[in-house]
Amino acid sequence: MEDLKSAIRDHVDLVSALLEKLSGELRSGFGPAVDNFVGFFHAINWKEPWLICLILFHVTLLLVVIISRRNVNFQLCLSLLSFSGVYLAERINTFLAKNWKSFAGQNYFDPHGLFISVLWSGPLLLLSMLIMVNTLITLCQLIIKWKRAELRHRARLSRDKQD
The missing domain is CATH 1.20.5 (Single alpha-helices involved in coiled-coils or other helix-helix interfaces)
Incomplete structure (x- = not known):
């Protein structure tokens, strides 16, 4: 006890x-x-050319997502490409860790992948979430259109029965 x-x-x-x-x-x-x-x-040395190009890549991708917000199929392809980029981040990190001397002033690519997660995967995931929110809004608008058309159709049917 x-x-x-x-x-x-x-x-x-x-x-x-x-x-x-x-x-x-x-x-x-x-x-x-x-x-x-x-x-x-x-x-981080933000003046390195490859970092500037990476940031410009993400900004360009954001502009493409915004411009193509009405084209759901194109955005689906963009979403798949961005998820593929996130999926391949570990392999990209390993490759860049081996070859960093050819393009960077210091080795940013640690074995845990913090740098690549923050500057590569993070923005790609944010863009994918933006695409998903846009798709949900588009689907809600489509459901509203469909329901209104259904209600108009029912109103016509009931009007035709009365005549």
């Missing part, structure tokens, strides 16, 4: 220590996350 009580006390102490740690982290707020982001941002 005494062993059970001590095990329960140890468990309660462990849970209270975890709660104290969690509350301490919550009290510190977003400060550590902001510090990490600022450190990441300053560690």
Whole structure:
């Protein structure tokens, strides 16, 4: 019985220590996350030509998504291509880590893939989400048109029956 009580006390102490740690982290707020982001941002040389081209690629892709917002089939293809880019990010990261000296001033491509995730996969996923939201809006508008046409058709049928 005494062993059970001590095990329960140890468990309660462990849970209270975890709660104290969690509350301490919550009290510190977003400060550590902001510090990490600022450190990441300053560690990158944004004037490297390949980084500028990568950013221009994402901006161009965003403009293509916005311009083609009425063409659902084209956007489906864009979405598949962007998901393919995200899927291949690990292989791209490995390839670029081996060949970084030929195009970059420093090796940004760590084994965990943080850099490629933030600057390659992140924007592609955001564009895919934008395409998905646009597709949902288009589908909602299509459902509204279909329902209105159905109601007009029913009204015509009921009018024809009365005549």
